[in-house]
Amino acid sequence: MFRIEFHLSYQDQICYDVYGHDTIRQIEAYSASQYTLDYMRTTFNHNGDDTAFERIILSRQGGAIIESVHGDKDSYPYRWTPEGYTLFAGELYRKHADYLADYARKVEKYGADYGDSQPMRPVPRPIYFDRDLNRFQVEPWFNAAMRAKIINNAILAECMRAYDAIQGPRVGDWIDTPKGQFRIALRSKDSVQPTMYTAEENHGFYLGGAISYSGSLGEPVQLDRLQPTEEKRTAPVWIFSENDVRAHNSVYLQADFRIFRLI
Secondary structure, three states: OOEEEEEEEEOOEEEEEEEOOOOEEEEEEEOOOHHHHHHHHHHOOOOOOOOHHHHHOHHHOOEEEEEEEOOOOOOOOOOOOHHHHHHHHHHHHHHHHHHHHHHHHHHHHHOHHHOOOOOOOOOOEEEEEEOOOOEEEEOOOOOHHHHHHHHHHHHHHHHHHHHOOOOOOOOOOEEEEOOEEEEEEEEOOOEEEEEOOOHHHOOOEEEEOEEEEOOOEOOOEEHHHEEEEEEEEEEEEEEEHHHOOOOOOEEEEEEEEEEEEEO
């Protein structure tokens, strides 16, 4: 399984060791405050080239490079693929989710005065060093639409990883009945309420850590009438694209949900 672990940090860079990938061995991400950049400018050896700091330091801010690889080490500069970058972005979301879970445990142990949690840093862009231009460049396949797709799929995967740890019927799961296929819209201690209409007619399931539903509800169904199966079926959920909570910024994604049969 693809995994990154912190290796070191220095000035504007964070270096990660990579495990579980055939090619990528290390990744470096770059981000610095203006204060740090101003300090780096005073110590940077530009060898009389006034453009060097912009080309070598500023052009890499907000980006990440593949620093080293397994195998052919003569192929520098190492280039990102959409597959490798998707794994990297997903791993950053996984690690932040683990941090938030650990933070919640510490708040529970030490109380509300433990301190505020830290927000997740923006996912860096995939960059490489262009030898012809002598500066860092964003991978040509990467654009706003590609970024949104990769980030949203990473958010979906991480949310569903946590959601799949919940046992039993959950909001969003399927109920197959003689009248059709419905999705669970509300869960209580002893019962669930399905959507009033079959699943093809509603798309009101919001994924934000847990899943909530906005729409009409059917009659309650006792939990002991739901027979679990080993099957899963895809269904839509919506999120705020790239976790940017604002109007007209929803995006629908497909996720796998459990199937229960009404008995």
